Amino acid sequence: MHIPFGERRLTIEDIAAMAVQGRQAALSDAPAFQARINRGADFLQRLLAEDGVIYGVTTGYGDSCTVAVPVELATALPRQLYTYHGCGYGAHFDAAQTRAILAARLASLSQGYSGVSWGLLQQLQAFLQHDILPLIPQEGSVGASGDLTPLSYVAAALCGERDVLYAGAVMPAADALARAGLQPLQLRPKEGLAIMNGTAVMTGLACLVWQRADRLSRLATRITALAVAAIDGNPQHFDETLFGAKPHPGQQAAAARLRADLGENKAGRNDHRLQDRYSLRCAPHVIGVLDDALPFLRGMIENELNSANDNPLVDPDGERVLHGGHFYGGHIAFAMDSLKNLIANVADLLDRQMALLVDARYNNGLPANLSGASGPTAAINHGLKALQISASAWTAEALKNTMPASVFSRSTECHNQDKVSMGTIAARDALRVLQLTEQVAAAMLISVRQGLALRAQTAAGSMPLQPGADAFVARLNAAIPFIADDVALEPLLRALVDGIQTGLWETHD
Numbered sequence: 001m002h003i004p005f006g007e008r009r010l011t012i013e014d015i016a017a018m019a020v021q022g023r024q025a026a027l028s029d030a031p032a033f034q035a036r037i038n039r040g041a042d043f044l045q046r047l048l049a050e051d052g053v054i055y056g057v058t059t060g061y062g063d064s065c066t067v068a069v070p071v072e073l074a075t076a077l078p079r080q081l082y083t084y085h086g087c088g089y090g091a092h093f094d095a096a097q098t099r100a101i102l103a104a105r106l107a108s109l110s111q112g113y114s115g116v117s118w119g120l121l122q123q124l125q126a127f128l129q130h131d132i133l134p135l136i137p138q139e140g141s142v143g144a145s146g147d148l149t150p151l152s153y154v155a156a157a158l159c160g161e162r163d164v165l166y167a168g169a170v171m172p173a174a175d176a177l178a179r180a181g182l183q184p185l186q187l188r189p190k191e192g193l194a195i196m197n198g199t200a201v202m203t204g205l206a207c208l209v210w211q212r213a214d215r216l217s218r219l220a221t222r223i224t225a226l227a228v229a230a231i232d233g234n235p236q237h238f239d240e241t242l243f244g245a246k247p248h249p250g251q252q253a254a255a256a257r258l259r260a261d262l263g264e265n266k267a268g269r270n271d272h273r274l275q276d277r278y279s280l281r282c283a284p285h286v287i288g289v290l291d292d293a294l295p296f297l298r299g300m301i302e303n304e305l306n307s308a309n310d311n312p313l314v315d316p317d318g319e320r321v322l323h324g325g326h327f328y329g330g331h332i333a334f335a336m337d338s339l340k341n342l343i344a345n346v347a348d349l350l351d352r353q354m355a356l357l358v359d360a361r362y363n364n365g366l367p368a369n370l371s372g373a374s375g376p377t378a379a380i381n382h383g384l385k386a387l388q389i390s391a392s393a394w395t396a397e398a399l400k401n402t403m404p405a406s407v408f409s410r411s412t413e414c415h416n417q418d419k420v421s422m423g424t425i426a427a428r429d430a431l432r433v434l435q436l437t438e439q440v441a442a443a444m445l446i447s448v449r450q451g452l453a454l455r456a457q458t459a460a461g462s463m464p465l466q467p468g469a470d471a472f473v474a475r476l477n478a479a480i481p482f483i484a485d486d487v488a489l490e491p492l493l494r495a496l497v498d499g500i501q502t503g504l505w506e507t508h509d
């Protein structure tokens with residue numbers, strides 16, 4: 001099933017599915033959609049012929065809008081725009097991120113407020129369908145004249161310039177177009193601006209961030225349940241009546257997931273272990289904030305995704321050109337600054353749980369460093385000591401990256417762009433924080449697997465887990481060996497992080 005552009009509201013899941021090529025993009029074949037796109041493009045052509053003055057068509061860009069461009073040069077202006085913005089820097093966005101960016105731009109232009117031609121939409125669709133991926137450097141957008149500089153790489157590639165990744169190789173865009181049987185796009189006067197003057201980079205990335213953060217919330221809850229079991233903690237901390245007394249729905253949902261894993265605790269008036277440390281007892285209070293924020297942030301991200309976010313907008317029905325600032329990505333900036341904070345808090349939570357698990361002073365009878373070694377070589381074994389140090393390093397780096405980007409607005413472009421969102425930097429931060437947090441989660445998967453096996457060897461044995469958690473532990477046991485002798489864990493860690501990122505450790509129950 002294709003994902004239709006120009007037909008219905010698109011979702012985060014749509015973009016995420018296209019990013020991994022699980023679903024394919026297709027422009028709606030509804031005649032009314034194509035007619036609307038054509039009306040906008042035709043109106044703009046007529047306006048140019050009749051009035052001769054349109055911002056960004058017969059004027060310079062931004063602060064240079066006072067410079068008149070003679071009509072005979074107007075056709076050269078779009079190429080000029082993407083050319084002088086070809087000053088990006090840094091690593092390139094990866095393939096999945098680039099597909100999300102292309103899809104987000106197509107979603108915006110499909111709103112029918114950008115005055116672009118049907119052919120431009122088709123070229124973007126063709127890039128997605130043939131998987132022709134412009135190489136887009138990550139740095140250089142202030143996120144409020146849209147993502148001008150990174151999107152210049154999209155504009156250029158659509159026209160057969162700069163480099164793309166195609167069929168597994170980096171090559172000139174012109175070569176990829178020829179191999180795919182496509183023609184380079186000829187940009188009409190306003191079309192360079194329409195491709196570049198919008199929030200597609202930060203919005204595409206935000207969709208990917210949201211989906212991974214959503215997964216993380218459930219995985220972190222499952223890991224917490226297993227940590228409670230491994231440390232022989234007190235499941236009563238997640239009691240239904242207790243959480244009924246604090247009406248945050250996301251927090252209640254996190255506690256409910258913990259109960260679903262650990263079972264209803266029907267202990268009497270006084271439990272054998274009164275109070276665990278906060279990283280266990282307050283897990284719903286940490287993860288729950290993420291749970292509560294996600295639906296709210298989804299609304300913001302999807303509104304941006306389904307918006308016409310360039311300038312000027314072209315109203316094909318009222319036949320007006322509307323000058324505004326919809327390229328300002330303030331909502332995405334807020335969503336990404338918020339999410340990176342919430343995600344890093346989860347890293348911190350898991351890292352603290354791990355610190356408890358490996359410490360024989362706090363782990364209620366498990367060996368130091370969760371070492372599984374016995375006999376004469378026990379003395380030279382150090383178990384998960386270094387893994388916990390790594391987790392703390394990743395956590396510190398994640399926390400360090402939570403500095404909000406959106407508060408660092410700079411006046412740029414001769415003070416035309418004197419207040420900007422920095423949403424693209426916030427989204428890139430959020431991706432980095434996610435990566436680090438997923439690494440911490442992977443370290444915890446190893447730790448709870450080891451901890452549960454060691455707990456089972458103790459006299460009292462381990463507390464029973466409910467079926468969903470039990471099945472998850474069986475999968476963990478199959479994927480992660482019991483560590484009876486020190487081993488270099490990097491390959492295992494990489495496989496686990498990869499699994500987390502591809503949904504292998506998705507917890508559905």
Ligand SMILES: N[C@@H](Cc1ccc(O)cc1)C(=O)O
Binds near residue numbers: 061062145312413
């Ligand atoms: N975002 C600016 C347009 C712009 C385009 C390119 C630039 O280099 C600078 C500014 C506006 O619409 O007002």
